[in-house]
Amino acid sequence: MSTPKPAIPGTTLFDGAQARKGYALNKMCYSFNHAGNRQAFLADEDAYCARFGLNAQQREAVRARNVLQLIAAGGNAYYLAKFAGIFGLDMQDIGAQQTGMTKDQFKARLVAARG
Amino acid sequence: MARIIGAITTSHVPAIGGAIARQLQHEPYWKPFFDGFVPVREWLAQARPDVVVMVYNDHGLNFFLDKMPTFAVGAAPQYRHADEGWGIPTVPPFQGNLDLSWHLIESLVGEDFDLTTCQEMLVDHAFTLPMALLWPDQNWPVTTVPVCINTVQFPLPSAARCWRLGEAIGRAVAAFPGDARVLIVGTGGLSHQLDGERAGFINKDFDLQFMQSLSADPRWATQFSIHQLVEKTGTQGVELLMWLAARAALGPAARQVHASYHIPISNTAAGLMLLEPVAS
Numbered sequence A: 001m002s003t004p005k006p007a008i009p010g011t012t013l014f015d016g017a018q019a020r021k022g023y024a025l026n027k028m029c030y031s032f033n034h035a036g037n038r039q040a041f042l043a044d045e046d047a048y049c050a051r052f053g054l055n056a057q058q059r060e061a062v063r064a065r066n067v068l069q070l071i072a073a074g075g076n077a078y079y080l081a082k083f084a085g086i087f088g089l090d091m092q093d094i095g096a097q098q099t100g101m102t103k104d105q106f107k108a109r110l111v112a113a114r115g
Numbered sequence B: 001m002a003r004i005i006g007a008i009t010t011s012h013v014p015a016i017g018g019a020i021a022r023q024l025q026h027e028p029y030w031k032p033f034f035d036g037f038v039p040v041r042e043w044l045a046q047a048r049p050d051v052v053v054m055v056y057n058d059h060g061l062n063f064f065l066d067k068m069p070t071f072a073v074g075a076a077p078q079y080r081h082a083d084e085g086w087g088i089p090t091v092p093p094f095q096g097n098l099d100l101s102w103h104l105i106e107s108l109v110g111e112d113f114d115l116t117t118c119q120e121m122l123v124d125h126a127f128t129l130p131m132a133l134l135w136p137d138q139n140w141p142v143t144t145v146p147v148c149i150n151t152v153q154f155p156l157p158s159a160a161r162c163w164r165l166g167e168a169i170g171r172a173v174a175a176f177p178g179d180a181r182v183l184i185v186g187t188g189g190l191s192h193q194l195d196g197e198r199a200g201f202i203n204k205d206f207d208l209q210f211m212q213s214l215s216a217d218p219r220w221a222t223q224f225s226i227h228q229l230v231e232k233t234g235t236q237g238v239e240l241l242m243w244l245a246a247r248a249a250l251g252p253a254a255r256q257v258h259a260s261y262h263i264p265i266s267n268t269a270a271g272l273m274l275l276e277p278v279a280s
Helices: A016-021 A023-031 A035-043 A045-051 A056-064 A067-072 A077-086 A091-099 A103-112 B015-021 B031-035 B037-047 B098-110 B125-134 B159-174 B204-216 B226-233 B237-248
Strands: B003-010 B051-056 B071-074 B116-118 B143-149 B181-187 B254-265 B268-277
Touching: A016 A023, A023 A045, A023 A056, A023 A077, A035 A045, A035 A077, A045 A056, A056 A067, A067 A077, A067 A091, A077 A091, A091 A103, A103 B254, B003 B037, B003 B125, B003 B159, B003 B237, B015 B125, B031 B037, B031 B254, B037 B125, B037 B181, B037 B254, B037 B268, B051 B098, B051 B125, B051 B159, B051 B237, B071 B098, B098 B143, B098 B159, B125 B181, B143 B159, B143 B237, B159 B181, B159 B237, B181 B237, B204 B226, B204 B237, B204 B254, B204 B268, B226 B237, B237 B268
Parallel strands: B003 B181, B051 B143, B051 B181, B071 B116
Antiparallel strands: B003 B268, B071 B143, B254 B268
């Protein structure tokens, strides 16, 4: 085993442990590269999640459309972006949701990084 | 022999694709970013590359977690973009360069890089957007060779390892028969983080120091571990690995021809650099 590294606050590295935990969820999200699969998800969300074998934690995070829960359930940002795309959410929407800000507050914080 | 004429490093934020499709280049939000490419395109018109070696990272279009190569090199006659799931418009296909692809593969494996080779390969926004920024008419005047570095699943290759990969690419191109004029493009970064409570993280001081280092002290960033780079630049800021590999391909000394930096594009500190090799 490698030496544990100090945690970075507010950050989950998508490592082997996450990749193992999130495989089914990420595989479902990867399928959303295809429009037909996005439509199938919208037509019958339960059946679509069942087809990929999501566990209860993953199913609940999908139901809640909650990015932090999806990450906790093993989701990877790049595949989750394809899930978010189904609902027309952009990266500021996702950033705002994860940081508990409004979208305008989140965008203002980005601009403030100019210093 | 072939010659590397320069390296261009740029961010590849997906929102750029939407801005191009909606022709927002002159809107106040976008203008500072797109204006950075004007001098780069002027340089391209003079430099006339005929091949691009594109060092980039796939975001779940071509590769899934079932098979996740650390380093992958394309060896396909053509590379297509495709639906990425969240609505980015697709661009015309890119012509490959099979001779250079296999020459690179022979050379890099000969230098102990264990590659995955791809005779079929989709290329995502990290490849297509830089091409569309360099050639806005999307009538690509170059053949292409994709070099993909894993930044999806940790462990990632170290900065020092990506530097050595870039050096090896430089040596391989220099030994490629013919007189091809090769442009290296490295895409990604600069600082940004999409996921977690730290989403929105940007580190201007580090980015500017990194950009300066690429001409002044190009191995500077190789002192950092991947963990340190994530801490300093964000979970996606670590894409500066592609910049390092592209810079390394130029050899020991390089001259900065152009640089621009703008905060923010989407959630990202957007950087652009053009470097030329300096003969030692």
